[in-house]
Amino acid sequence: DTAVSQTPKYLVTQMGNDKSIKCEQNLGHDTMYWYKQDSKKFLKIMFSYNNKELIINETVPNRFSPKSPDKAHLNLHINSLELGDSAVYFCASSHSTEEAFFGQGTRLTVV
């Protein structure tokens, strides 16, 4: 039973396309996050949701739009993909601000 699952694991797409990454957690957590890990392995928060409400939006371009249909899901939609969007995107969840559980990551490559 995977606690936090993301799909797809790998995503290769052309510049200008629109793509989505899905995330689901079965831990009953109230908070979910999207993090971006760049080529230097730096993990930076993008968004956090608490009880389906957007709490944190860390100066992410408007091309990135998270959506939380319910507390167990947080999806990330990216419009007009750019080369610089290539990275590994991690979804995570936690109960309040205790330990975070991460998904396995989605490696996005924009060509």
Add this chain to the structure above:
Amino acid sequence: SQKIEQNSEALNIQEGKTATLTCNYTNYSPAYLQWYRQDPGRGPVFLLLIRENEKEKRKERLKVTFDTTLKQSLFHITASQPADSATYLCAQGLGAGTYKYIFGTGTRLKVLA
């Protein structure tokens, strides 16, 4: 803004020795610090959390300290094994209601057999 610094250089140690990793924070006093392990191609996995009013926390061969005067946390792995080889990330928690963790860049540990 909050900042977490870890020694970004790789740390190589001999099997059986104690590995010590450093995490320094600036500009803000975190309510707690967390340590995560990340293996290649995988997501970070939580290891330990230490709060600002705790000096030390242990879990099996792992020990974490929190020095608010030095603004530093040390992460120790005793009797290290090759299976401990991974990248270790320190994360700063800002407290209830903040809903984010600030991560350091991580330190890559390699335990040599």
